[in-house]
Structures are given as C-alpha cells and as structure tokens.
C-alpha cells in the first residue's frame with residue numbers, strides 16, 4: 480500500500496531550473512558521454528536483451544526507493560528516491576531507461592518540479608534535446624502559461640514560460656511519480672497551449688491504484704517501476 484488516501488500536495492521545495500539552449504555541439508558531446516556511462520552501467524548488471532535490462536532496472540529501482548509513511552501528511556506513503564540518486568550506476572541506468580524509448584522523437588524535455596528536474600535534465604542530454612522547467616506557481620521570472628489542477632483536498636498550479644516550447648516542437652514530459660495523473664495532465668495542457676505536441680510521459684514510478692493513466696488519454700507512457 481502506498482498512497483492510501485489523498486494524493487500529495489506541495490511536497491517539493493523549490494528546485495533549480497536549468498537553462499535551455501545549449502549548442503547542438505555541446506548537447507551532442509554530453510549525450511555521447513552520458514550514453515557511454517549508461518551503457519556500461521546497464522551492461523554491468525544485465526544482459527544485452529532490452530527487456531531483461533528493463534526488468535533489471537525495475538528491480539533495482541524497487542530496491543532503492545524508500546517508503547516514508549505519513550509524509551508529508553498522514554495517510555501518504557512518500558516514495559523517497561534519494562537513495563537511488565546517490566547510486567551513480569543506478570542513476571545512470573535509470574536515466575537511460577527513461578530516455579531510451581523516446582530516442583529520435585523528442586525536441587524538448589519538460590521536467591516537472593522538483594524531482595522531474597533532477598531526472599529530466601540528464602534525460603534531455605541523453606536525448607540531445609533541450610530542457611524546459613515546469614514550475615510551481617510564482618517561481619518563473621517572466622511571462623508564463625498557468626494550469627491549475629485539483630488534488631484530493633487541495634489544488635495546485637503549474638507554470639511554464641510562455642515562449643519555452645515553440646509551435647510544432649515534440650515534448651517529452653518527465654516526472655518521478657505518476658499518482659492521480661493531475662500534475663502530468665496539467666503539464667500536457669501547458670505544452671498544448673504553447674503549440675507543442677507531447678511525445679510521451681516518462682516516469683520512474685507509477686502508483687496505478689490511483690488511476691493516473693486514465694486522465695492522460697493516448698499519450699505514450701513509459702514507467703520503470705509500477706508499484
């Protein structure tokens with residue numbers, strides 16, 4: 480049992496927002512370096528069979544995510560991914576697993592504050608794509624698009640700079656956890672309002688009993704660890 484009642488509300492402190500706009504040369508060099516690290520991280524622990532690698536990544540993620548009960552409020556089981564992030568090999572393998580299904584179909588990665596920044600920035604580099612931060616209300620300095628969404632006992636707002644995604648750009652959404660799907664749904668609305676198209680949603684963990692997928696229509700969803 481993970482989240483048993485209300486979905487989490489404002490659990491994330493503010494996170495740093497990487498700047499988009501690295502030159503293609505820098506992006507491609509970084510992408511190669513990350514890919515090399517990832518290949519060696521995955522192959523050290525699984526066969527070259529992609530489905531075996533995926534199963535391996537899922538088991539390793541499950542082992543390294545900590546359940547924190549009654550945080551941030553009673554009834555919530557918070558998925559703490561900090562042990563996973565502290566393991567360099569697993570972190571690299573997870574970045575590869577998040578990125579791999581979307582190679583060649585993404586122009587921009589949009590990471591959802593705050594853990595979607597930690598995962599999304601290296602995924603962007605692995606895909607040779609730019610990075611756009613989707614932030615909680617009031618954190619971005621310039622003109623924004625805003626989308627509010629309901630949580631069970633609360634509501635929240637997600638913002639994106641109005642010029643962060645250009646019309647026609649293919650956008651991959653990245654977050655750590657899909658619970659009710661409200662956050663990701665708001666993210667898809669922001670991208671659509673900017674004229675972008677959502678290539679997919681890639682996430683570390685899904686809590687399927689909360690029904691998030693049903694809110695997300697036909698968007699391709701890729702999850703490493705389904706609880």
Ligand code: AMP
Nearest residue numbers: 486556557558656657658659660661662
């Ligand atoms: P939701 O909008 O209900 O799908 O919630 C997803 C957002 O809330 C993500 O940005 C997650 O970081 C966060 N979240 C939801 N449930 C949990 C959980 N059990 N543990 C950690 N983060 C969660």
